[in-house]
Amino acid sequence: MAEGGEGATGDGAAESTGENAADVTTESAAGGAVGGSADGTAEDAADGIAASGADDDLAQDDLAVGGEGATGEGASGDAAAKAELSEAEAEIAAQRELRERIEQRKASKEGPIEAGTKLSGTAADLLAAVRAVESGEKPLARAFSEPEPAPRRPAPAAATEPVRPPRPSAAPSGESVDAVRAVLAEGGAPDALAAPAAAVLGEDAAERLRADPWQLLRVTGVRPEQADGFARALLGAECRPDDERRGRAVTVWLLEQAAVAGHTALDVAALTAALGQRAVPDPDAAVQSALAEGDALAFQDALDTAEAPIRRPDAEAAGDDGAEAEQERPVRVLIGLERCALAEESLADGLARVINSLPKEDGSGPDAAAWESVAAEASGSTAELIRAVAGHGLVLHSGGEAARAEPAALVKAASALGLRVCAAAHSADGRRRLARATGLADAAVTVAGLLSGEQGPGRDADGAFALDLLVVLDAPQLDVESAAMLVESLPDGARLVLAGDPGVLWSAGPGRVFADLVAARCCPQIVSRTPDPGPIGELTSGIGIGELNEVEAPGKEVVLVPVRDAAEAIHRTVQLVADSVPRAIGVPAEQTQVITPGHGGAAGTRALNAALKERLNPGPGRFGGFDPGDMVAHVPAPGRTTPGRVVRADAEGLHLECDGGPVVVAKERVEREVRHAWALTAHQAAGLRWPAAVVVLPGDAGRSLTRPWVYTAFSRAERHLSVVQGVEQELPRAVAERPWKDRTTRLQTLLRPQVPTTP
Known part of the structure; x- marks a missing residue:
């Protein structure tokens, strides 16, 4: 469930490097334009630039002459005569000689060279200024002015050839995998762990495991008990529960499990309590060891409290007449993984x-009048959204x-309006709907x-997108790592709109970015007044506010199917997908999606997929459990599910068709990346929609249901929704009483001192 994603540090590092490079380039450009050439005059530098702009052959000659002058040819000749000249006179003589040589080479070419015929910008101004000086006219004032400093991360004027970063190859070498396999065999661990361990631990994985x-x-x-068994086999009598290495590893494992559950950090008390449950004798020492080794980071975040200030005991003793003394704000101590932090x-x-970087009106983009003109053509929430974007760098948009x-x-x-704009959705299905x-x-x-560079405008040399406006739909699905990479990739002055349905499940990876931004109130928030239509829209709208209402569905848009147990739930689900929905609604089986709370259990995705495969595409599963025609979900990274x-x-592997394109999954990766997909979980289905959906709620799943889960599952259907219901009163109770499974994050705290609060 955890979203692996790309690390945020890589973009951050690229951004920093790009800024430094931009600063150095700016200084070099200023020196070349103002300071001139090695001979020390702007006029000679202008001649060199003019020549290079006018003729490629001449440019090479001029560069050669400039080099000779700089190395001393201009100072050769009669040494005695040169000695009698002052330093200034010698420099003027050398400049005159160089200029004469340049003019002779120009005259030797066919036809006169008109100033600025092949130049633009500063080069053209410099050339025109030199010609004006030679003719006795007043030069252009702007020709020798200091250039404006470059912005921190300028966006290119156009992305004619976007930079596409190469795909990183994380596959470990065969020698590394073989070495790890040998160590695993000694410890009694399965061979299947060799390749993943080598990929995670690096080329020296075998030595690290020993x-x-x-x-x-x-x-x-x-799991910890499995690692304990492996350690006992390798270490023998030296394997002890109080081993510092064990405490540190279990600490990191617990933080990883917290990230899978969506937390970016854990309260130190919760972490130490969990360590105690995992038989770590000294939890505090284990946490300190993880911090010392850099495996985890600690934070102290100030808490907002509405309680009255507590008086210091010494204030009463000093007789402060009851005046309340100042007291430091309470803090919470959090421990988190470095990548999440x-x-x-x-x-x-x-x-x-x-x-804070939205530029003032400078003529480079649409002005307030242009924005108001397009807003006037819209109405309602759309007009509000356009006006908000016109005046703010970050805007949130909420709606179904x-x-x-x-x-x-x-x-x-x-x-x-002429802006470079890009709109991103969570899934390929969302992308198609957005394009339409x-x-x-x-x-x-x-x-x-x-983010990968396979779509969109690509990146410039500094790692920034060539964009003026980025609109991200399905924003609740953004985890902190993906969101950080998106934001850090925006050039200064670009606008960002995060839009999404606040009622759906949060991201599969760590964080709750959209919800934290809504709560932080750091930017304008536009709440749509456009309701979802039809009986399904009416049903999900009620669920969003905690009400499970009965809706009229004359066209059988919503159907409730009560069941007694898991076996009946599976039987009725197969019947609905294979027969009832195609016959009564006209939606074929391949366009009907089954959604259930989990993978395991008597009516989880595994059991349902086995039953649906037997009915819809029976076969021996001779390709790692799969047959041609099987509906599958390709999961190249945790949290990214693509139906196919x-x-x-x-011999290459398993060939899939996903979103109309071919995908080949290597044989050794099939087990980890491919699942049958007639039935999915709600998290896997987020960001996707189908003509019909069958939501299965077996009796043993009742207490695990929450309002966002029900809202997400029910809202995946476009035309028809069947609910196979075995949880009885747990369903309305979940909708009314279980709004969220909270996550521990730091984004609100980090935003508080940096940006002003928007009322």
Whole structure:
């Protein structure tokens, strides 16, 4: 469930390097334009620039002459005569000689060279100024003025050839995998862990495992008791529960599990309590060891409290007449993984930059009148959104499925104003719907495609997107790492709109970015007044405010199917998908999605997929459990689910068709990356929609349901929703009483001192 994502530190480092490079380039350009050439005059520098702009062959000659002059040819000749000249006179003589040589070479070419015929900008101004000086006229004042300093991260004027970063290859070498396999065999661990362990621990994974067997806990899916068994086999009598290495590894494992659950940090008391439950004798020492080794970071965040200030005891003793003495604000101590902590801090810094870097009207973009003109053509929430974007760098937009038309209208309006605009959705399905709504197929991307560089405008040399406006739909699905990379990739002065349905489940990865920004009130928030239509829209709108209402569905848009147990739930689900929905609603089985709370259990995705495969595409599963025609979900990274279909399998691996394109999954990765997908969880289904959905709620899932889960699952259906219900009163109780499973994050605290609060 955790979103692996790309690290935020890489973009941050690229940004810093780009800024330094930009500063150095700016200084060099200023020196060349103002200080002139090595001979010391701007006029000679201008001649060199003019020659290079006028003729390529001449440019090479001029460069050669400049080099000779700089190395002393201009000072050669009669040494005695030169000695009698003053330093200034010698320099003037050398400059005159160099200018004469340049003029002779120009005259030798065919036809006169007109000043500025092939130049523009500063070079043209310099050449015109030199000609004016030679003719006795007044030069242009701007020719020798100091250039304006370059912005911190300027966006290129156009992205004619965007920079596409190469895909990193994280595959470990065969020698490293073999070495790890040998160590795992000694410890009785399965061979299947060799490749993941080598990928996580690096080329020296075998040595690291021998030195610290509990490093195996860094591999996804390994639990502490399994790592303990591996350590006992390798260390023998030296394996003890109070081993410092074990305490440190279990601390990191608990923080990783917290990230899977969506937390970016854990309260220190909760962490030490969890360590105690994992048989760590000294939890405090384990936490300190993890901090000392840099495996985790500690934070002290000030808390807001509405309680009255507490009087200091010494204040009463000193007789302060009851005056309340100042007291430090209470703090909470949090422990978090470095990647989550750095991503959240980078995101807060980037958001503050976006909020504060919106440029004043300078003629480079649409002015207030132009924005007002396009806003006047819209109405309601759409007009409010356009006006908010006109005056602010960051804007939030909230609404359901029908409200997606409002940011789509913003994208079209901004494009009509001449802005470079891009709109990103969470899934390929969302991208297609966005392209249809905007009519701008090139501007519609997925978040993953934009970050990887496979879609969208690409990046300039400084790592910034060539954009003036980025609109991100499905913003609640953004985890802190993806959000940090998006924000840090925006150039200064670019606008950012985060839009989404606040009722859906939060991201599969750590953080609750959209919810934290809404709570922080650091920017304008536009709440759509466009409701979702039809019985399904009426049902989900009620769920969003905690009410499970009965709705009229004359066209069988919503159907409730009560069941007694898991076996009946599976039977009725297969019947609905294979027969009832296609016959009564006209939606074929391949366009009907089953959604259930979890993978395990008597009616989880595994059981449902087995039953649906047997009915819809029976086969022996000879390709790692899959057959051609199977509906599958490709999960290249945790939190990124792409529906597809199996085409074939060969020596290359399993061939899939996902979103209309071919995908090949290597044989050793099939088990980790591919699942049957007739049935998905609500988290996997987030950001996707189907003509029909069958939501299965077996009796054993009742207490795990929450309002966001029910809202997300029910709102995946466009035309028809069937609810196979075995939880009885737990469903309305979940909608009314269980709004969220809270997450511990720091984004609100980090934003508080950086940006002003928006009322």
